[in-house]
Amino acid sequence: MRLILASGSSGRRAMLEAAGVPFEAMAPGVDEESAKASLRAAGLAPRDFADALAELKALKVSNRDPGALVLGCDSVVALEDGTLLDKAESKAQAAEHLRLMSGKRHHLYSAAVIAEAGEPVWRFVDRAAMYVRPLSDAFIDAYLDREWDQARWCVGVYRIEGPGAQLFSRIDGSHFTVIGLPLLPVLDYLRTRGILAS
Numbered sequence: 001m002r003l004i005l006a007s008g009s010s011g012r013r014a015m016l017e018a019a020g021v022p023f024e025a026m027a028p029g030v031d032e033e034s035a036k037a038s039l040r041a042a043g044l045a046p047r048d049f050a051d052a053l054a055e056l057k058a059l060k061v062s063n064r065d066p067g068a069l070v071l072g073c074d075s076v077v078a079l080e081d082g083t084l085l086d087k088a089e090s091k092a093q094a095a096e097h098l099r100l101m102s103g104k105r106h107h108l109y110s111a112a113v114i115a116e117a118g119e120p121v122w123r124f125v126d127r128a129a130m131y132v133r134p135l136s137d138a139f140i141d142a143y144l145d146r147e148w149d150q151a152r153w154c155v156g157v158y159r160i161e162g163p164g165a166q167l168f169s170r171i172d173g174s175h176f177t178v179i180g181l182p183l184l185p186v187l188d189y190l191r192t193r194g195i196l197a198s
């Protein structure tokens with residue numbers, strides 16, 4: 001049985017590769033923006049929002065390749081007031097996101113859905129609690145000067161495995177979930193399907 005990662009995310013690819021998972025990566029080719037617009041309009045909770053997007057990606061590729069297992073993922077950042085942050089569209093918006101998160105806790109949800117023959121067969125959503133330390137404007141500017149080119153692809157404007165670690169005083173949850181997928185539950189399921197040895 002082949003596994004396809006329906007994602008263009010380098011962090012997700014790197015995690016599966018590092019874990020020794022045999023897979024192919026394929027861009028999901030979904031119109032995330034319009035999907036996000038309708039999901040926001042539906043007022044979905046962050047957990048359900050991420051799950052719906054992960055399922056959309058998994059099903060899109062599974063319908064193209066019904067004989068494979070297809071893993072779709074999505075990560076969202078939810079502030080305490082319920083605001084969902086998407087990837088920043090500019091350095092200025094990235095600074096705004098960091099100021100919104102400064103000195104507060106937010107949650108990062110990462111959802112995984114596995115599809116087979118055009119149907120979801122497994123799903124898992126995990127979240128990590130992210131405690132951002134108070135960030136000065138000078139720090140934010142210096143951080144973005146150094147990190148914007150990389151962090152622009154990351155919801156929350158951070159790579160936890162990189163200089164993003166400097167933003168936090170505490171993290172409760174899985175490092176893998178922060179990077180972009182609930183890896184250990186995914187590995188558990190792959191063992192049940194013979195993709196990995198038990």
Ligand SMILES: Nc1nc2c(ncn2[C@H]2C[C@H](O)[C@@H](COP(=O)(O)OP(=O)(O)OP(=O)(O)O)O2)c(=O)[nH]1
Binds near residue numbers: 179
């Ligand atoms: N390497 C890394 N990536 C992170 C971190 N936090 C968030 N991200 C990335 C993971 C995802 O690539 C991105 C969240 O956006 P999405 O879930 O929509 O995925 P993306 O559009 O990147 O790829 P995909 O939709 O799966 O093709 O943010 C982190 O700490 N490290």
